[in-house]
Amino acid sequence: MPAEVPLLKLDGLTKRYGDHVAVAPTSLSIQPRDFFAILGPSGCGKTTLLRMIGGFVQPSGGTVQIGGADVTRLGPERRPTGMVFQNYGLFQHMTVRQNIAYGLKLRREPKARMDAAVDEMMALVHLDHLAERAAPELSGGQRQRVALARALILKPKVLLLDEPLAALDLKLRKTMHRELRALHQAIGGTFILVSHDQSEVMTLANRVAVMEHGAVVQEGSPRDIYMRPANVFVSGFIGEANTLRGSRRDGRIELAGGASLAHAGRDGAVSVVLRPEQLELEPIEPARVSLEAEVTDLIFLGPFTHLHCTLANGDALLVHVESRHVAAAHRPGARIRLGWKADDQLVLDAS
């Protein structure tokens, strides 16, 4: 079977503003039906990258190909992309129906077909009861749905979403996560989502590119990125992580926090990354690496308990354990032993 042709291909795509590099040369391939997320902290260049894909920002270098055709020089009106903007950008002088129908009107769709398509789209995003409502009278979640419907009705090859849920409250955001997932599955489209919220990305995306300072530092499935972060930045940004500093000599790592473990590699500074749930209390098996810590705080969260600890060198360590493993002796001030499986740890050489 021939390899699937990527639907969207970025090749060395770059944006500079004067001396400032907003997006360093970036190459990505996005397959049909991907729910692709671009994740990174604020200011790392996510919006700029997305806007170059949509045709709103002229790149300083590189190309954008959609379905094999080079669209780098085309304006947004001539690209098969649809964009949902962070602040929605609904047409304020139009009703919900007029907003959603606008793109079809530009295409001179016959009225009957257009009305049917708009009705169907409004039902899909649960807006049927608001058809004649004016745009300024909508709530945040409703605006979000209009923006989605308005873009989707044109059946874009790629739907671009710029932090679409950032302005909504937590509860509504969770509802919209479910709806977005369902929508993606229902229409079988290709979505690219920009977000700084790692939990949102984990919930929605099947592929993730993590950006830092204008460059993609890692790309893969959410699971890959969580389990095998490429560097300390990624491990800290995706989920919670403990980063223990240490140094390696002759195949042994000495951790500043007071543990020693065998690990082959070149001599020098290293970081050992451990997820809070990979640590356990009172390890009995000798195969585990272990160290001493002092409990500073203990937070009971029903099925799980979070223990905040400090190591001998003062570094903080976060541990998530099932509550049934927590005993009365594990109270603030107690000295405990923590351990982990050598398989779980991730050792990153300092560069």
Next chain:
Amino acid sequence: MTARKIGSSQIVTALMLLPAAAIFLGLFVGSLAFFFVQSFWKASTFKVTPDFRPGNYLDVVTNYGEVLLYTLGVGVLVASLTTTLAFFFAYAVRFALGRLGDLMLAIALTTLFGGYLVKIYAWRTILGSDGIINSALINLGLIDRPLSFLLFNLGAVVVTLTHYLLPLAILPLYGALRDVDETELAAARDMGASRSRVMLDIVLPQVRPALMASFSVCFLLAAGDYVTPAMVGSPGNAMFGNFIQSQFGLRMNTPSGAAMSFTLIGTSLVLLTLIGAGLRKGLQPR
């Protein structure tokens, strides 16, 4: 609910509104009402007698109907031209020029400080037979006698009025354009709209009230003007305001002058209402 006690804050508010109300009622409504009543009076050989007859209005229509139409036409021409230029200027300042735009806006608004008469004399100097344009053309050897068609005609009136009204028209339009969300323009483009469609479908409908405000101000000031036509216009083509002025001044026929004024106000309002309705219909989302 029982009757509310009038609080002291309401009394303070009332006191603060009093001067404005007095000025409005006394100077504006009062004088208008006075002239409106007078417009039905009778004037004969420098004597005015109270009466009630629509004759003054009939005289206006028969004697000055053509001038009225010409004047309204000049008003529409000047207002259309000025509003269009002002819109493109304000649009460029808002969306295209960045820092340079702020500077251009500041310069445009500074010209408001130059008086009205100064501008008229400036255009006489520019367009006159020994003016800047003619001297330049003669010095360049392109012509050997001054061009006389530059000044004292409708063109000079339109140019002068447009120059005078432009900053007044820019202000409301720039204010309205600043409130237009750039994301909406990007979204329309994304859905396939060309730049001109975005203008027609998104920008113009959203600034329609400001378009109408600019157009109305320009129209009313142009149609009511009598200084510009007298100074740079052709003597044969006086505007309605010139005749009103002579009724009140030279002829001392206040009833007739008042009737002419109210005819101009009335027809202007009707015309603006029609244009406003047309604009609303034309810019409705379909």
